[in-house]
Amino acid sequence: MFRKLCIVPAILAGWALPTPAIADLRVFACEPEWAALAKEIGGDKVSAYSATHEKQDAHHVRARPSLIAKVRRADMVFCSGAGLEVGWLPLLMQRGARANVRPGKPGHFMAAQHVAVREIPAVVDRSLGDVHPEGNPHVHLDPRNLIVLARELTKRLSAIDSENKPTYVQNFSNFERRWSANIEGWNAKAAGLKNMPVVVHHKSWSYLIGWLGLNEVGSLEAKPGIPPTVSHLRNLLKTASAAKAKAILRTPFDQSDPSNWLAGKTNIQALVLPFTVSRNAKPGALKNLFDDILLQLEKANRHP
Numbered sequence: 001m002f003r004k005l006c007i008v009p010a011i012l013a014g015w016a017l018p019t020p021a022i023a024d025l026r027v028f029a030c031e032p033e034w035a036a037l038a039k040e041i042g043g044d045k046v047s048a049y050s051a052t053h054e055k056q057d058a059h060h061v062r063a064r065p066s067l068i069a070k071v072r073r074a075d076m077v078f079c080s081g082a083g084l085e086v087g088w089l090p091l092l093m094q095r096g097a098r099a100n101v102r103p104g105k106p107g108h109f110m111a112a113q114h115v116a117v118r119e120i121p122a123v124v125d126r127s128l129g130d131v132h133p134e135g136n137p138h139v140h141l142d143p144r145n146l147i148v149l150a151r152e153l154t155k156r157l158s159a160i161d162s163e164n165k166p167t168y169v170q171n172f173s174n175f176e177r178r179w180s181a182n183i184e185g186w187n188a189k190a191a192g193l194k195n196m197p198v199v200v201h202h203k204s205w206s207y208l209i210g211w212l213g214l215n216e217v218g219s220l221e222a223k224p225g226i227p228p229t230v231s232h233l234r235n236l237l238k239t240a241s242a243a244k245a246k247a248i249l250r251t252p253f254d255q256s257d258p259s260n261w262l263a264g265k266t267n268i269q270a271l272v273l274p275f276t277v278s279r280n281a282k283p284g285a286l287k288n289l290f291d292d293i294l295l296q297l298e299k300a301n302r303h304p
């Protein structure tokens, strides 16, 4: 009885409890690559959660209650933007995102707003179901973009959590040095890939193709997001054969039938390239992603 009487008022006063560790800055990433980049710059000051995993198509995600709960607690929402998440992110935001992660705040970080966006259509015809009316949102596979985005991320993390600014700035400086060296290495290795003719399933690879100087000779989807039609595939068979395409590129979440069909009719290799890192990626995963992609492309390019 005596103990109880003593302890209860102490807890109420708040001084008998151990001081909780300062909470991490919580980043809600729409795709795994942004969670990984947030960990690179945030280090142990940041906890990053990715709404999607590496085998999931970020165009189509259900705004489920567990995601709503995560957005509610977020100090930063870090996504590709340019409409990639238009089918689900606005819904998550409406269900209780805090003011500090709303558009216009440092906690609302859309990657595509900070890099040069490719394939912005001159005319948007929504009746065709074009999923990329704001241009191509898949900006992460040009590694040069990751430096630009890491720099912007550093600014934003420092604004939200000024106490840890020195850590963020230092982490960025380390990242920039390492990543620039990686890019130099990849550029040297990939010199032989220049003008390699490729077919893509979806316009997932445009930034990679732009960076490496590959030659995209066709797409299995006649329009982004529209499944391939028979007549389109027949035409593509002619174009791709005439262009001597070396590979058909698809992600692990694209349908396999169209690229297998084209590969079966031609000598073109159907490749399933990793599109991003795993959801709980360890440091270094972003580098491995580019290493893996380049390795597969080089192999296909050597194929007679």
Ligand SMILES: [Zn+2]
Residues within 6 Å of the ligand: 059, 131, 132, 137, 138, 202, 203, 204, 224
């Ligand atoms: Zn897309």
